[in-house]
Amino acid sequence: MASLNQNTAILGNKNAKHLLRRATFKYTKTLISQFSALTPQQALDLLTTNNPLTLALPYDPVTNGGADGYWTESTALSSTFNGQQRKNIIVSGWWWYNAINDATLKYKLSHFLSTRFTVEKGNSTGTSTDFYDYIRLLLFFSYGNYKTLAKKMTLNNSMLLYLNNNENAASAPNENYAREFFELFTIGKGEQIAPGNYTNYTENDIVEGAKVLTGFRRVGDRSIIDSTTGIPKGGNLFGQHNTQTKVFSAAFSNTSIQPATNSVAMDIELDTFVEMIFSKLATAKNICRKMYIYFVKGTITSEVETDIITPLAQDLYANGYEILPVLRRLLESQHFYDLDDSSAIDETVGAIIKSPLQQISEICTYLQATIPDPTINATFFYNTFYRNFVHDTFFLGSNMPLFGPDSVAGHLAYYQDPSYDKNWISSSTLIARYRLGESLLDGFNRISGNNNIAGKIYISDVIKNGGLISNASDPFVLTTELCNALFGQEPDVDRINYLMNSFLLQGLADYYWTTAWENFITSNNNAVVEPRLKLLLTKILSAPESQVF
Incomplete structure (x- = not known):
């Protein structure tokens, strides 16, 4: 029986990862460690804070002589500013930068609401300032x-x-x-x-x-x-x-x-x-079904309809359609953490194929990608990194132009029964998905063009200084902890050994890596460890297990 009974146990590592991935776009080792010691209720208390924006305003570095950099605050007619399509993309980049820097529900909820009240950024929706006001409206009502x-x-x-x-x-x-x-x-x-x-x-x-x-x-x-x-x-x-x-x-x-x-x-x-x-209660039920598909999984069985959707809808209806109490009940429930049955065929952990938005946000935050600071170098962030690589290459190549779906129904993954999230995977999206990690690890666009993307994961330094691995000199520990963090579910020993031996050790003995790592720590020369770490991470990030969460 699917159960909305509250999970009162300490989350632990596995459930902390599950909650953070489903509730935020910021996924880090520090947050996992912090949340693993909390109950779901304590975790949701933190996740529902209302933090100020990390990046207050979008900024266009192509300022037409300095007149319209912070154009969204200007009293001049927004249609008079140059580059409306460029500015639309800048607004979406501003939202994303805030999303990966704020470990709260606000951004997952604002994105969820965008899948319900769909607007496509672009010429058909007016100026970029109109689009900016639309995004602000979603953010305002994320907890509303x-x-x-x-x-x-x-x-x-x-x-x-x-x-x-x-x-x-x-x-x-x-x-x-x-x-x-x-x-x-x-x-x-x-x-x-x-x-x-x-x-x-x-x-x-x-x-x-x-x-x-x-x-x-x-x-x-x-x-x-x-x-x-x-x-x-x-x-x-x-x-x-x-x-x-x-x-x-x-x-x-x-x-x-x-x-x-x-x-x-x-x-x-x-x-x-x-x-x-x-x-009409049917309205509350429809909203709760969409919420379930977005935050839990695409399969709504008759049991889930009776035991999860209906009581959540009754709550939503009785509370006048306040979003947060209903979502909190779902995210604190035994059902959300797979604690309401012993079946291994209807899991919720690892049950959703990652959207491209989820994929790039996880990689950038967990592996501590160095990306341009928009307050220091707006051109590199908004143009080189976000527009040229993230938006125009990765999002378009993976069929998820951010806030730009194909139709008013939105992206297929959020409405097309019965496939739902499976629609993210197709022959036309695989190159972008599989080469995203490689691009970020190299600092070059390996999806197309090979241009410098102004962002990079300096993986040997991240492993050395970022606190990701408990003992990086041990190749099995290193591979295990990376897989456990980046895969939807923890793999078995055979899978870990395959990845370790094939891509990190490359047929050599364990002590080879241990010696190489210790030499790197002593000399800071990463000539041996860097390419092996990049190859290992490239394979982990393009593995089927890394496509789900």
Whole structure:
């Protein structure tokens, strides 16, 4: 029986690694050691702090004479700044830099919310400043209320453009946003009952919902500031609003929503519409299923639906759609740590294929990659390292342009039943995934082009000074501890011996490595140990066991 009963035991090394990987983008030996001595409840207390941003603002080093470096804070029209696509990528790099420097749930949750309220950065979503405001909205509500976010997102300038609600008028209805609001963002379809009639809503409900949503418009000068978040938002154009009574189907108890009589009342009408959808337990269940798929695994059995999803949904519903208490209950549960059964075929530890975002974040943080500091050398960080290598080479090559999915449904891994996370692996993504580690260990783009990437893992120095290995002169201990940290599950002795003998020792005796390592410690000459460590790590990071977490 799947159980939400709280796991009250000390986490230990294995469960600390599991929690950190699922809850954050910062994965380090220091954090593992710290969390291994805590209970899940104590760990979640630390993971749910609200730290200030490590990097306060995105910065464009191509400043057009210095005028628009910190363009997101300028009072000038954002559309006047040069290089909007470049600036969109800079915003995503700013988010990622903060994510790998903050060991809290905030960034995993903000990314999860981006998979639910999908916006594609780029020309179809307005300026880079609109996109920046979208990211800030996700961060603001990471520890907040899902229902309130649904209301706020409706007036987000990027969302207004992306799903065409900026064009939705009484005289020319556009149903794009209304459709996705029902299907993707909130309640979900459920099984089809008849043509145009689904379990949870009808096609006519979309028509009526689109009428509620008429007249909301993007405000390009960011002059309207939301009083709750402090973030710019769109506005209400009453002259384009549908002033008919909106009548919904039996799925919503034939609710009638009275029309607004002025622009201010448009917000009241929107609130009534959102409250109507969130009054259904099916909405809470749909959100909890998505949360489970993102944080636990893609398989939702009938047992999980009954014992995990339903009680979590009841909690979410009863607590007015506050996100954090529900996610905490899941991450503190016996089920999350595989403690509710003895079966080895339905594990949660190591049950998800890593997203490219997870993969690069883990490698950079655990192996202590030296990457440019954006406050000291913005050009090297934003252009050479993040844009040219991380974004344009690795993310694109692994089919995960950050905040740039193929469709409004998002990346296949988060919605495509039954494959889900298996969609990260394909013949077209393997080169990027397998050569990521090699690129970072060499400091050159081994995925394509062989250019200097301005970032590097200095592996012999990291092993020597980084506290990763308890006894680096012992080749078996070294290989074992690297595999245990970087694989989804701890491998058996045969696997460790294979990797050690084939790539670290390369057929030589154990004492060869011990002598070589001791010579490196004495002389600081890494000519022998560096290439062997790089080869070992390259094979570990490209191994099938390293693709899961």
